[in-house]
Amino acid sequence: MSAMNKQILLKSRPNGEPTAANFDLVETPVPTPGAGQFLVKVIYMSLDPYMRGRMGAEKSYAATADLGAPMVGGGVGVVEESNNDQFKVGDYVMCGTGWQSYCLSDGTGVMKLDPKQAPISTGVGVxxxxxxxxxxxxxxxxxxxxxxxxxxxxxxxxxxSVVGQIAKIKGCRAVGIAGSPDKCAFVVEELGFDVCLNYKDADFPEQLAKACPDGIDVYFENVGGKVFEAVLPLFNDDARMPLCGLISQYNMTELPKGTNMLPALMRAMLTHRILIQGFIISYHFNHLPAFLKDVSGWIKSGQLKYREDIVEGIENAPEAFMGLLKGKNFGKLLVRVADDPTRN
Amino acid sequence: MSAMNKQILLKSRPNGEPTAANFDLVETPVPTPGAGQFLVKVIYMSLDPYMRGRMGAEKSYAATADLGAPMVGGGVGVVEESNNDQFKVGDYVMCGTGWQSYCLSDGTGVMKLDPKQAPISTGVGVxxxxxxxxxxxxxxxxxxxxxxxxxxxxxxxxxxSVVGQIAKIKGCRAVGIAGSPDKCAFVVEELGFDVCLNYKDADFPEQLAKACPDGIDVYFENVGGKVFEAVLPLFNDDARMPLCGLISQYNMTELPKGTNMLPALMRAMLTHRILIQGFIISYHFNHLPAFLKDVSGWIKSGQLKYREDIVEGIENAPEAFMGLLKGKNFGKLLVRVADDPTRN
Structure with missing residues (x-):
């Protein structure tokens, strides 16, 4: 009995929150690598909030997934067959696997992983x-x-989790925001942030103001919505806001009604000389060498910790992904698609 | 009969649009310079939108004007008496004069002007x-x-007017936005922008999209409001937006109701990797030498033109200022407080 390729296809585009009906689990024959290609058996699939954008038809910052094709995404796996000199059988790699248990690659955008240096799952995480x-x-x-x-x-x-720990390494006060008391406790006790607040608390804006007695110099934004509105009045002069995600609004089907907060943001940006820069990491891979050196060093020295939330089985990916958009995960969300032979 | 110092005081803080009742015209004795000081007879007073912020009690990017004190602002004048070695009688200077016909200075922040190089009025303009x-x-x-x-x-x-002309000098397509057909004609015919649109036209958003067939790479923002909302959908990837003013919202007393445009801005910034940077020019005076060299050169070569809108008499400053906030001026707004002996 030969192995089959389990794939999760994008069946239909969501309107608002994705549902199970948007995904389709199918089994197809494991593909055979052509000239210059190699076959990767996927071990871990990464689930990330940005994938919500790939499900939609509207222009986002990356091409949307095609209907009927596997969901797009990155993963970690092992080379099982190879017609490519650069990648031999047994090599562990990180690449754009898609949501499936096997994929082909010609080596483009593939990063080799050394299981002696770090657990291979970190190749799609920290x-x-x-x-x-x-x-x-x-x-x-x-x-x-x-x-x-x-x-x-x-x-x-x-x-x-990485942002706040690097902030601490650089001598800053790190104030975290998370969605449960457990997460907040972890962020302070395990990761070493100075404080962490639960944005679901009714008095969260007041708590945030109290936790930032000297105002906010840097706000690392990947959420948007109410959290951002609580941050806005606290910006200091010359504050900076890297913007790489907006999970609170990915399922938004239309702009909300009520108070238009845009003039408030513009006024704050003008009077406090604030910088906001949207960025997408795939345009900055030239920073990889310095990043790998610094972060792997900090992991080894114990200055930087990470937590993984591993879901078993590719068939559970859609539900785990829907949970991710609601903040149900606790740490970097991964799907274990096959046994990890490097982990005992 | 000795000269008197005509002053326009901030009598009360406006709620929304300023009115004549917020200002007070008084005459006081011309002050006498103390040790290290000199007396400036003001020739031109500059009127600028940012002054609206100085009238309010709320924190803006500069200290607010005190009630009962002269309105703050810059101007150009001539030294009439001096106890300061650096500034002699007859020198033309640009300094923070306030809204008055005479002021004292100790030289801080004062720039000497050479009437042989350029009309002295340009010291508060181009x-x-x-x-x-x-x-x-x-x-x-x-x-x-x-x-x-x-x-x-x-x-x-x-x-x-200067932004668009420098954009042309740098080889860009310059698309202007102004508030009347006359202004638009001037911007294209005199200043050499490629096109200029009237934001008061009902189909302005469509006109703007048509005028920017390749999208918008740089939007120089000093207006906000509806103009910005028309710009937002047209941003290209990696667009930049310097933000130095928001004249459309200076008289706003509360945030508008209706659709909350903030998530739309955040989404555009993320998906298009947009940079927005609020800035206040007083923090960047280190760029003055390069600026003066370049811009005076462009003026001499005829590549950069400017237009002044000169109101006669300090007593007309409040009305002219209120008009400025409604876009009634046409070119750089100045008040002639005294005869300009350098202009024939």
Whole structure:
């Protein structure tokens, strides 16, 4: 009995929140690598908020997934067959696998992973795109100076957890924002943030103001919505806001009614000389070498910790992804598609 | 009969639009310079939109004017008495005069003007703060590249007129936005913008989209409101937006109700990797030497033109200022407080 390729296809585009009906689990034959190609058996699939944008038809910052094709995304796996000199059988790699248990690659955009250096799962986490997003966004756009206050949304997540820990390494006050008392406790006790607040608390804006007695110098934004509205009045002069995600509005089907907050943002940006820079990490891979050196060093020295939330089985990916958009994960969300032979 | 110092005091703070009742015209004795001081007889007073912020009690980007004190602002004048070695009688200077016909200075922040190089009125216009605002904001934040599309709000005004002309000098397509057919004609025919649109036209958003077939790379923002909302959908990837003013919302007493446009801005900034940087020119005076060299050169070569809108008599300053906030001026707004002996 030969192995089959389990795939999760995008069946239909969501209107608002994705539902199970938007996905389709199918089994197809495992593909055979052509000239210059190799076959990757996927071990971990990464689930990330940005994938919501790929499900829609509207222009987002990356091409949308095609209907009837596997959901797009990155993952970690092992080379099983190869017609490519650069990648041999048994190599562990990080690449754009899509939501499936096998994929072909010609090596474009593939990064080799050394299981002796770090668990291979980190290739899509703290040592992969989420980690680089945190590192580049905080250091190159946020430019934190020792003594400044750095506020981090989604602080227990794959990106935010790294942002706050780097802020601490750079001598800043790190204020996290997360969605449950458990997450907040983890962010302070395990990750070493100075404080972490639950944005679901009714008095969250007041708590945030109290937690930032000297105002906010850097706000690392990947949430938007009410969290941002609580941050806005607290910006200091010359504040910086790297913007790499807006999870609170990905399922929005129309602009909300009520008070138009746009003039408030514009006024704050003018009077406080604020910088906001939207960025997408795939345009900044030139920072990879410095990032890998610094972050793997901080992991080894114990200055930087990470937490993974691993879901078993590709068939559970849609539900896990829908939960991610609601903040149900606790740490970097991964799907274990096959056994990880490097982990005992 | 000795001369008197005519002063326009801030009598009360406006709620929304300023009115004549917010100002008070008084006459006081001309002050006598103390040790190290000199007396400036004001010739031109500058009227600028930012002064609206100085009238309010709320925190803005500069200290508010005190009730009962002269309105704050810059002007150009001539030294009439001096106890300061650096400034002698007859010197022409640009300084923070306030709204009055005489002021004292100790030399702080004073710039000498050479009437042989340029009309002294330009010291508060194209060769002063408005010109530097345009130069710094466009070149240092907007970073226009040849062939890109630069959109300029308030295009016939003191700042916008310079922005668009520098954009043309740098090889860009310059699209102006102004508030009347006369202004639009001037912006295209005299200043050499590629096109200029009247934001009061009902189909202005459609006109703007048509005028920017390749999208918008740089939007120089000093207006906000409906103009900005028309610009927002047209931003290209990696667009830049220097933000130095928001004249459309200075008289706003509360945030508008209706659709909340904030998520739309955030989404555009994320998906198009947009940079917005609020700035206040007084923090960038280190760019003055390069600015003066470049812009005076462009004026001499005929590549950069400017237009002044001169109101006669300090007593007319409040009305002229209220008109400025409604776009009634046409070019850089000045008040002639005394005869200009350098102009024939």
């Amino acid at each position: 040592l992969g795109m989420p980690g680089l997003t945190a590192y580049y966004g905080l250091l190159e756009i946020g430019k934190p100076k020792a003594g400044e206050t750095v506020v981090v949304a989604a602080a227990s997540g794959a990106v935010g | 060769l002063g703060m408005p010109g530097l605002t345009a130069y710094y904001g466009l070149l240092e934040i907007g970073k226009p590249k040849a062939g890109e599309t630069v959109v300029v709000a308030a295009a016939s005004g003191a700042v916008g």
